[in-house]
Amino acid sequence: MMKGSKMVGPLLMQLAPRLFSTATTSRLVTSEPLLTGTTSFLYAAAARTSVASIRLPVLGVRNGSTGALGGDEQTRNGLQTDSTGGTSDSPSDKPKPIVSYWGLVPSKVTKEDGTVWRWNSFRPWETYQADLSIDLKKHHEPNKFLDKMAYWTVKTLRYPTDLFFQRRYGCRAMMLETVAAVPGMVAGMLLHCKSLRRFEHSGGWIKALLEEAENERMHLMTFMEVSQPKWYERALVFTVQGIFFNAYFLAYLISPKLAHRAVGYLEEEAIHSYTEFLKELDKGNIENVPAPAIAIDYWHLPPDSTLRDVVLAVRADEAHHRDVNHFASDIHFQGQELREIPAPLGYH
Structure with a gap:
């Protein structure tokens, strides 16, 4: 029996944060123990740790929210606060902005007239006016x-x-x-x-x-x-x-x-x-x-x-x-x- 608990312990250390929610691990610890010693200690540690707080960082977040990187509890639970202060289970109708690969909200760029710059493939300082005074008949004669x-x-x-x-x-x-x-x-x-x-x-x-x-x-x-x-x-x-x-x-x-x-x-x-x-x-x-x-x-x-x-x-x-x-x-x-x-x- 002791040998079996030693083998299950490391396995539970990896699976507990992924398979068990806080409520589930709490019931497992408080119920009649099936295993003792190291196993009970691991269940207790999992119960004290929120699942959301041990998720690995997610690169390439494509919305404006940072819930996967430690946002508020309502965002993680799928709840959103509306303009009147209430909450709703349905997602917002407004499209979420596309951000950079690292999940960072890009800085807002505006034109000279104050309107929002809508292009991410180039910026205002990369634009120019083409010089139309060109020689259309210019040709390099192939000699060599x-x-x-x-x-x-x-x-x-x-x-x-x-x-x-x-x-x-x-x-x-x-x-x-x-x-x-x-x-x-x-x-x-x-x-x-x-x-x-x-x-x-x-x-x-x-x-x-x-x-x-x-x-x-x-x-x-x-x-x-x-x-x-x-x-x-x-x-x-x-x-x-x-x-x-x-x-x-x-x-x-x-x-x-x-x-x-x-x-x-x-x-x-x-x-x-x-x-x-x-x-x-x-x-x-x-x-x-x-x-x-x-x-x-x-x-x-x-x-x-x-x-x-x-x-x-x-x-x-x-x-x-x-x-x-x-x-x-x-x-x-x-x-x-x-x-x-x-x-x-x-x-x-």
């Missing part, structure tokens, strides 16, 4: 072997894209932005690791390339509001992005100047696509719908802006990416490291 290799690779990839999307420029823009955001992230990541290995600065290039990736991602978030992707288009993203990410990763490891030059030519093709997009809007073949709210806040567009204004801003961004990547490739062709020449200014 690597230039020609990058140029014809991009030209070859354009044919299946034109065949698949035809003149559906809204879907085309949305799908291509899922790929366009990859190069800046890959290049910034590799330069980040290189900076750590060499114990040296990056000349601001890491931030510039990551800003490029973030800017391309915001293009996607904008066009998502205009054109909803079909299931087969979403499936295509997995395939194309998986192939392109690994291909660009290897290309950047082998030759950064080739990788940047290819992105420069990709951006030239993007400028051409958005120019055709604008022509279709002007002809009336594509409805010039009001600009999404996310685009108005991101580019500081007027409240009455339309899809055409958004496409103009996006095209200007692509022209900036074109110039930055051709410039980065030129630096490598000159035998210099990116860190030796400061990165161009950002989007502001």
Whole structure:
């Protein structure tokens, strides 16, 4: 009997807080003891401890309450106090705010006019006004072997894209932005690791390339509001992005100047696509719908802006990416490291 109690004791130490409520453990202790010694002591300890107070912290709380982390007793019991001071068993009709991964309530951000900032993917200080004074005909003539290799690779990839999307420029823009955001992230990541290995600065290039990736991602978030992707288009993203990410990763490891030059030519093709997009809007073949709210806040567009204004801003961004990547490739062709020449200014 003593041997059995020694084995049950440690087991109850783990299970008592989980299986028994305070009331249950109290009855077990006060009733006729089935076991003595260590076992009775463990039941008593469990009875004195509230179940709610020994729960492990829960990461990723997705509501404003901190009940799982030690909130008030009414919240833990499922009761909520209404405006008149009473309690109700039914949950509130108001949606609970989404908070950060750690269960912390985010700070409230407001616009200049005092209204609440509704976007968590970017903040007011990350917005800007696009510079629309761009050179649409600017082109880097492929003279060297690597230039020609990058140029014809991009030209070859354009044919299946034109065949698949035809003149559906809204879907085309949305799908291509899922790929366009990859190069800046890959290049910034590799330069980040290189900076750590060499114990040296990056000349601001890491931030510039990551800003490029973030800017391309915001293009996607904008066009998502205009054109909803079909299931087969979403499936295509997995395939194309998986192939392109690994291909660009290897290309950047082998030759950064080739990788940047290819992105420069990709951006030239993007400028051409958005120019055709604008022509279709002007002809009336594509409805010039009001600009999404996310685009108005991101580019500081007027409240009455339309899809055409958004496409103009996006095209200007692509022209900036074109110039930055051709410039980065030129630096490598000159035998210099990116860190030796400061990165161009950002989007502001």
